[in-house]
Each structure stands twice: as structure tokens, then as C-alpha cells.
Amino acid sequence: MSKAPVRVAVTGAAGQIGYSLLFRIASGEMLGKDQPVILQLLDLPHAQKAVKGVMMELEDCAFPLLAGMIATDDPNVAFKDAKVALLVGARPRGPGMERKDLLTENAKIFTVQGAAIGQYADPDCKVLVVGNPCNTNAYIAKEVAQKYGRVPAKNFTGMLRLDHNRALSQLAAKSGRDVSSLKSLVVWGNHSPTMYADYRFVTSNGDNVKGLINDEAWNKDVFLPTVGKRGAAIIEARGLSSAASAANAAIDHIHDWVLGTNGEWVTMGIPSDGSYGIPEGIIYGFPVTTENGEYKIVQGLEIDAFSRERMTHTLNELLEEREGVKDLLG
Ligand SMILES: NC(=O)C1=CN([C@@H]2O[C@H](COP(=O)(O)OP(=O)(O)OC[C@H]3O[C@@H](n4cnc5c(N)ncnc54)[C@H](O)[C@@H]3O)[C@@H](O)[C@H]2O)C=CC1
Numbered sequence: 041m042s043k044a045p046v047r048v049a050v051t052g053a054a055g056q057i058g059y060s061l062l063f064r065i066a067s068g069e070m071l072g073k074d075q076p077v078i079l080q081l082l083d084l085p086h087a088q089k090a091v092k093g094v095m096m097e098l099e100d101c102a103f104p105l106l107a108g109m110i111a112t113d114d115p116n117v118a119f120k121d122a123k124v125a126l127l128v129g130a131r132p133r134g135p136g137m138e139r140k141d142l143l144t145e146n147a148k149i150f151t152v153q154g155a156a157i158g159q160y161a162d163p164d165c166k167v168l169v170v171g172n173p174c175n176t177n178a179y180i181a182k183e184v185a186q187k188y189g190r191v192p193a194k195n196f197t198g199m200l201r202l203d204h205n206r207a208l209s210q211l212a213a214k215s216g217r218d219v220s221s222l223k224s225l226v227v228w229g230n231h232s233p234t235m236y237a238d239y240r241f242v243t244s245n246g247d248n249v250k251g252l253i254n255d256e257a258w259n260k261d262v263f264l265p266t267v268g269k270r271g272a273a274i275i276e277a278r279g280l281s282s283a284a285s286a287a288n289a290a291i292d293h294i295h296d297w298v299l300g301t302n303g304e305w306v307t308m309g310i311p312s313d314g315s316y317g318i319p320e321g322i323i324y325g326f327p328v329t330t331e332n333g334e335y336k337i338v339q340g341l342e343i344d345a346f347s348r349e350r351m352t353h354t355l356n357e358l359l360e361e362r363e364g365v366k367d368l369l370g
């Protein structure tokens with residue numbers, strides 16, 4: 041018997057990430073090739089015509105798994121009964137801006153959407169915030185949604201997966217190993233240049249990759265800055281922020297959360313439970329494994345002095361961002 045369709049809400053549906061994302065969701069790459077989906081597309085009133093155009097293209101793909109779609113400018117409609125919500129819609133940064141420069145401008149969007157999710161989404165809705173600054177926007181949505189007591193705080197996540205995937209590619213290139221052979225990477229903290237891509241535990245076919253590379257200066261002077269500033273490098277090269285790779289990371293994040301990682305680590309930005317000394321509630325990149333639709337933080341990793349310093353640095357930025365949105369949360 042075929043499965044019942046799952047409602048997937050996507051905000052910013054007329055934007056550049058939306059254009060890369062929606063076709064892959066509809067083709068089954070996110071929730072599985074046997075899972076029908078209904079797309080609930082949110083964008084601003086002036087973008088509704090463009091959303092309709094994207095829907096025409098989706099129709100023209102004749103995706104067998106696309107069981108329906110709606111377009112709306114009303115968050116309460118878009119999130120109604122959604123089991124997955126991808127919060128992409130927000131202003132992207134341009135050249136010379138940091139992601140936190142978007143904070144006050146974009147934060148208001150996530151108070152409204154957090155309230156809509158809290159009231160109308162499926163109580164087990166899995167929420168991924170992509171719109172920047174994504175950790176703090178996820179924090180806002182989570183806090184606001186908690187006022188309604190329906191969708192649990194642990195369901196609000198931010199996207200560190202693009203950083204994770206970027207780091208994997210850099211490590212594969214440096215070590216000469218296939219990207220698919222690399223296991224046990226983590227990117228701690230904020231989706232910003234302060235993030236800490238920690239390759240100390242990475243293995244490839246049983247070999248420790250840090251040992252294979254054996255170049256501490258490369259870690260500090262090349263790897264960490266390259267991964268941390270990759271978003272800016274893309275903006276510089278393309279004149280626009282990353283879109284296809286961001287959509288790909290969103291697909292990976294939800295796919296692995298829903299369908300499981302078979303014991304392997306991925307990075308998710310999740311509300312801290314206090315693990316590794318990160319204050320409870322902050323949305324922070326952690327190594328997780330997932331099973332049956334639940335993530336679990338990988339515990340017991342040794343944190344050396346260099347790592348602790350980097351983890352605290354990125355945490356401090358998140359604490360500052362939280363302070364910056366305190367008034368919005370009342
Ligand atoms: N977390 C991550 O790794 C990444 C995050 N991003 C972020 O994703 C966001 C979207 O990027 P793009 O698609 O390139 O931008 P875009 O400008 O092409 O599209 C954004 C879309 O969101 C819509 N929008 C704006 N406010 C909205 C609201 N209140 N409700 C619903 N829709 C709204 C706009 O009308 C537009 O259609 C940006 O904040 C960008 O910085 C981008 C790449 C990676």
C-alpha cells in the first residue's frame with residue numbers, strides 16, 4: 041500500500057535556494073523514493089506570481105511523488121499540519137556583510153513563523169532553519185513556538201550541514217581519500233566564520249585522517265579559514281550567495297534526520313542539552329547520530345585546549361546574537 045503524503049512547508053519558495061530545493065523534494069530525494077509529498081509554499085505577496093511559475097514547472101516534471109501543492113503568503117496556512125518545515129525565506133547577505141548583519145532585519149520573520157508553527161504545524165514537525173543567521177533564527181522560532189506547548193524545542197534545528205559538507209570536500213582533497221570514505225567529522229557552533237570544523241576524529245577506511253595529513257599549520261591556516269569563509273568566497277565569485285549547495289545540505293539534513301544515519305555522525309545545529317559545556321537551549325552545531333526520526337548527540341569526545349578555545353569563541357558569538365534578539369522575545 042502506498043504511504044500517506046507528508047506535508048512539507050517551504051518558505052522563500054520563489055528564491056534561489058527554493059528553486060534548487062523544491063524539485064529535489066518532489067522527486068523523493070529528501071524523504072525517500074516511496075514517500076509522497078504535498079508542498080506548502082510560502083513567500084511574500086509580491087513573490088506569489090513567481091511562486092506560481094515554479095509550481096507550473098513542478099507540474100511539468102510530472103513527479104509521481106508530488107501529491108499536491110499550495111502557494112500562500114500566510115504562514116498560518118503554509119505551516120498547517122506540516123511534518124517538515126524548511127525555513128529558507130529571508131534576505132541573503134551581499135558582498136562585505138557578515139551573516140549576523142542580517143540579524144535584526146531577518147529576526148522578525150522567525151517570530152511570526154515560530155508562532156505559526158507552534159499553533160498550526162503537526163506536533164512532531166521537524167523544523168530546519170536555513171535563512172541567516174540560521175542558528176539564532178532557529179533559536180527565535182523555537183522560543184516563540186514554546187509558548188504554545190505543542191511542537192517540542194528539540195524539533196527546531198539550524199543548518200550546519202553545508203559547513204559539514206564543505207569540510208568533507210576539503211579533507212578529501214587534502215588527504216587524497218574519497219569523500220564517501222570519510223567518517224566522524226563535526227562542525228561545532230555557529231554557521232558563521234567562527235564555526236569550528238573539528239577533523240580530529242575523522243577516519244577513512246580505518247585510518248585517522250589528521251594523522252594522514254600530518255600538517256597542523258594546514259589545519260589552522262588553510263582548512264579552518266577556507267571552510268569558515270566559504271560562503272563569502274561564493275558570494276565574491278558568483279555575485280550571489282550559495283544556493284544549490286545550500287539546498288543540497290538542507291536535503292541531506294532532513295533526509296538523515298528522518299531516515300537515520302546508521303550510526304554515522306552528521307552535524308546538526310540543535311538546541312543544546314548542556315553537553316560539552318554548551319548552555320542549554322542555544323542552537324549549536326553538534327555531532328549527532330539519528331535513528332527513528334530522533335537525533336542523539338555523540339558523547340564522550342575529548343575536548344583539547346585548542347578545541348575548547350574554538351568552541352567557546354563560536355559560542356560567545358551565539359550568546360551575543362541571543363542578547364541582540366532578547367527584546368523581540370519579550
Ligand atoms: N544556513 C546556510 O547554510 C545558508 C543559508 N542561506 C540563507 O538562506 C536565505 C535565502 O537565501 P536565497 O534563497 O539565496 O535568497 P533569495 O533572496 O533568492 O530568496 C529569498 C526568498 O525569501 C522570500 N522571503 C523573504 N521574506 C520572507 C518571509 N517573511 N516569508 C516568506 N518568504 C520570504 C523572498 O521573497 C525570496 O523569494 C538567506 O537568508 C541566506 O543567507 C544561504 C545559503 C546557505
Ligand SMILES: O=C([O-])CC(=O)C(=O)O
Pocket residue numbers: 132133139172202270271272274275281282
Ligand atoms: O554566506 C552566506 O551568506 C550564505 C551562506 O550562509 C553560506 O553560503 O554559507
